[in-house]
Amino acid sequence: MPKITCFQHIDCEGPGTLGEILKAKGVNIQVIQTRKGETIPDSLGDGLLILGGPMGAYEEALYTWMAGERAAIQKALDAHLPILGLCLGSQLLAKAAGSQVFRGAQPEVGWHPVHLTPQGMKDPLFEGVPEAFTAFHWHSDTFTLPEGSERLAWSDFYRNQAFRIGKNAYGLQFHLEVTKEMAADWMQKYARELTHQGGVIQPERITDRLEENIASIRKLADAVFSKFASLL
Numbered sequence: 001m002p003k004i005t006c007f008q009h010i011d012c013e014g015p016g017t018l019g020e021i022l023k024a025k026g027v028n029i030q031v032i033q034t035r036k037g038e039t040i041p042d043s044l045g046d047g048l049l050i051l052g053g054p055m056g057a058y059e060e061a062l063y064t065w066m067a068g069e070r071a072a073i074q075k076a077l078d079a080h081l082p083i084l085g086l087c088l089g090s091q092l093l094a095k096a097a098g099s100q101v102f103r104g105a106q107p108e109v110g111w112h113p114v115h116l117t118p119q120g121m122k123d124p125l126f127e128g129v130p131e132a133f134t135a136f137h138w139h140s141d142t143f144t145l146p147e148g149s150e151r152l153a154w155s156d157f158y159r160n161q162a163f164r165i166g167k168n169a170y171g172l173q174f175h176l177e178v179t180k181e182m183a184a185d186w187m188q189k190y191a192r193e194l195t196h197q198g199g200v201i202q203p204e205r206i207t208d209r210l211e212e213n214i215a216s217i218r219k220l221a222d223a224v225f226s227k228f229a230s231l232l
Contacts, residue, residue: 002232003028003045007069009035009053009088012185016177017221018049018086025229034065040072046232047082048073050089052175054190056141057091057101070096076169082231083169087139090163090171097146097165107140108157109193110205111213114174120152120162125170125227133220134213135174138186138193142173168231176221180214 004022006029008014015022019029030045032038050073060066073096076083085093091101114135120126142158145151146165153162153174161173178186187206 001026001028002047002229003030004047004049004082004232005041005044005072006031006049006051007072007089007092008033008051009055012182012189013052013087014182015049015051016175016179016182017218018084018177018225021222021225022229025226027229027232034068035063037065040068044072044076044079044081047084048076050083050085050092052087052089052138055088056103057088057095057143058141066092077165080166080168082228083165084228085171086177087173087175088141090173091141091143093165093169093171094143094146094160094163097149097169099144099146101141101143104140104142104158106157107193108137108155109139110137111135111209112137112155112157114153114155114161116153117151119150123150123152123164125164125224126152126162127227128223129220133216135176135217135220136178136183136213137174138190139173140193170228176217176224178214178217180210183210183214 004027008031032040055063073093095101111134113132115132116126145160145163149163149165151163155161163171
């Protein structure tokens with residue numbers, strides 16, 4: 001049975017459907033919360049998951065546990081382990097690979113289109129995924145692409161939505177793992193980031209057609225995360 005290490009940065013941003021799909025594929029997930037003082041094991045197992053969170057990957061001085069995660073990510077890259085970073089996880093992966101992480105021009109929150117690049121359409125992880133699809137977003141940071149990586153997806157607001165380093169290290173800025181319960185929880189916990197003033201972020205843009213959107217990304221999650229499981 002494959003075993004994978006998972007860095008979780010805040011209780012409300014768990015693995016969601018990613019965890020369900022990996023467990024259904026027989027993958028054993030070891031969740032480590034370094035922010036709570038949990039120790040990163042010497043062996044990461046057969047792969048590494050890096051989940052999201054409200055922190056910035058550039059705030060290592062404030063969140064000192066990030067240094068340990070960065071070292072572990074670099075170790076996983078050197079060992080060519082399969083890696084999947086989601087949102088903050090993609091930013092931490094990019095930083096560990098030598099990129100710059102910084103604030104974007106504006107937040108991207110809610111349901112927004114994502115487009116695969118020509119490289120993304122050929123990538124094994126996105127095999128069978130439409131060239132354009134709607135995903136869930138909740139971020140305001142972005143990053144430069146790591147040297148030698150390939151951009152796999154983009155959006156109107158953020159150019160680097162997905163990338164691959166080598167053959168099996170992936171960063172996804174958007175969320176396919178989110179469930180209906182997670183979306184509702186984030187709206188409550190991150191309410192300060194929402195506005196009713198007609199700006200880019202509006203609560204109704206999250207709740208409108210929520211059931212339909214969640215069902216749609218679950219199909220995408222099944223396709224993408226199952227492909228990742230096959231790398232382990």
